[in-house]
Amino acid sequence: MKMIEVKDYQEMSKRVAEYIIEKVRTSKKLNLGLATGGTPVGTYTNLIEDHKQNYTSYQDVTTFNLDEYVGLSGDDSNSYRYYMNDQLFDHIDIHKSNTYIPRGDASDMQKECLDYEKLLTEHGGIDLQILGIGSNGHIGFNEPGTSFDSNTHLVELAPSTREANARYFSSLEEVPTKAVTMGIATIMKSKEILLLISGENKSEALSQLLHGEVNESFPASVLRNHPYVTIIADKAAIAAEKVRN
Numbered sequence: 217m218k219m220i221e222v223k224d225y226q227e228m229s230k231r232v233a234e235y236i237i238e239k240v241r242t243s244k245k246l247n248l249g250l251a252t253g254g255t256p257v258g259t260y261t262n263l264i265e266d267h268k269q270n271y272t273s274y275q276d277v278t279t280f281n282l283d284e285y286v287g288l289s290g291d292d293s294n295s296y297r298y299y300m301n302d303q304l305f306d307h308i309d310i311h312k313s314n315t316y317i318p319r320g321d322a323s324d325m326q327k328e329c330l331d332y333e334k335l336l337t338e339h340g341g342i343d344l345q346i347l348g349i350g351s352n353g354h355i356g357f358n359e360p361g362t363s364f365d366s367n368t369h370l371v372e373l374a375p376s377t378r379e380a381n382a383r384y385f386s387s388l389e390e391v392p393t394k395a396v397t398m399g400i401a402t403i404m405k406s407k408e409i410l411l412l413i414s415g416e417n418k419s420e421a422l423s424q425l426l427h428g429e430v431n432e433s434f435p436a437s438v439l440r441n442h443p444y445v446t447i448i449a450d451k452a453a454i455a456a457e458k459v460r461n
């Protein structure tokens with residue numbers, strides 16, 4: 217794993233956006249894996265600004281999101297489909313039909329998982345996957361204990377994840393208890409991964425990722441087995457990590 221240290225959230229967002237833009241501009245066809253949560257919002261803002269100023273085109277880009285809440289339709293403002301449209305897709309020239317997110321309101325969720333995995337395979341897999349990390353080490357919605365062999369599957373969200381994400385809902389009770397997520401094996405098939413880590417509250421996770429054991433109790437640790445992962449971390453995440461060690 218390679219680590220790039222940046223000053224702050226703004227610099228992280230700019231650097232990640234520049235990296236994505238370069239890939240978009242130089243690839244004939246690009247399969248981009250995208251994440252939600254607070255971490256990539258600044259990256260998406262930078263992509264939109266660049267699209268408006270420099271006309272970077274996303275017409276040959278296909279996107280695959282990591283996860284979605286079970287029970288929410290794409291029209292629900294808390295769904296990740298809504299988030300992606302709102303934060304990125306509605307503001308660039310991507311064909312909406314080329315943006316894939318597992319459906320949280322499918323009538324048969326087991327089939328939805330199988331179909332999503334198949335879709336990824338049929339498209340030739342992800343070229344560049346953007347990842348955030350939960351403070352318990354989750355990637356996508358793969359909570360501690362998830363098998364490293366897992367494909368797209370249904371999960372029960374950890375109480376800490378529901379609490380962390382409750383800030384987007386009007387109450388904790390409203391946060392869905394289940395989600396659908398690409399599995400660890402699915403994520404590991406990506407050709408390249410960029411992991412974004414910002415803020416002191418992620419320093420414990422960064423520390424464990426860099427120095428802890430590779431095992432299923434800390435899902436992100438699997439990334440140490442991937443040949444092409446770059447961590448982009450800001451000073452706040454790293455500084456606190458250094459103090460701890």
Ligand SMILES: O=P(O)(O)OC[C@H]1O[C@](O)(CO)[C@@H](O)[C@@H]1O
Nearest residue numbers: 251252253254255348349350356
């Ligand atoms: O970026 P945040 O909001 O800290 O979330 C970290 C991770 O948690 C998730 O939001 C899932 O809870 C991921 O999508 C994200 O990468």
